[in-house]
Amino acid sequence: MITPRFTVDQDEEFLHIDIKISNIRFSAQAIEMVVNENLFVFSLPPYYLRLRFSCNLIEDERAHSEFVSKEEKIRIRIPKLNKGEVFPDLDLTAKLLARMNEPTAVSASTIEQNKQRGPLIQEMDDSPAGTQDGNIDQNQRNLMQIEQEATNFNWEVEQKLPDLVPPTSASSDGGQSTQKQKYGFNDQYSDMIEVSLSNGNDINDLSAPETMTADDRVMERLIKENIKFDPEYYANDYLTLKYMPDETALTSVLKWKSPYKKLFLKFQKENKSQEDNGTVSSGPQVPEVTFDEKEQTLMRDLPNKSYFIEDPRPLYYTLISILYAYFYELRSNEGDLTVESGWTVETLIL
Structure with missing residues (x-):
């Protein structure tokens, strides 16, 4: 998601928000706006903006929005809950973009405390804790602790306005060269994709993957998708499915039932039966998943890294993309993977 540039102004009755967008083709139906007391949320993929004000707003028939094509911006007018109330600090973008309970200025002592607290994800000791029953109890306590941490975790996306000027670094000849960017798991990699471009990389469509920021990658991908989009292709599939369902494979694809869905429904049924009998154990309830011999072998061969x-958050977002791409491929082939499955999954993830 990209945080768009914006400005906020006010008069006696309304807040006026101008949101800058560019280089994307969109439909008005794709725009979502939410007003909840002092919170305003705007969503137009890939743009996402969340503003938290000091005073409350109200969403009624006076609210209005329009797209100004010449200025590439969306103008939004939202009524104030109390007419004549003055909203302070509308020029402090960092304060408006801050997450819930997030201070806009962090003291040196707070930074030091965060460092001492350590990272959010740490390596756990998996040594035996005693008896088998003790291990089970410990696992349940660990699951309950993780569940509590997830409940208390601030899941609001951190917003950061894009830089006006791309980051640069001094080159050896005294000029300026574009700074290398990191990507991959936990932003640990660089100089790995550009080599494959000369060999006709069919997965990565970025023109300069090593130097583009994350927001620039998203924007270029969307622009190329808009250029490639062919409405006649999808109209043909829709009309064929509607009027000649026997002549398309989409009918069987849509009717195919995922084994994972069957597993989850079975778990729900068993859990409901236990609730009716009053035998549900305490702690988080999750479906039991078993791995076959091939899967266990693959997991044993994975390198042991910490x-x-x-x-x-970026890892969770990527995990969602991987799951979506994998289940899309499963449904497309009705449970069977093909030699092109890797290409499909990687293309959808990127």
């Missing part, structure tokens, strides 16, 4: 991650 990672210390300060912000896990």
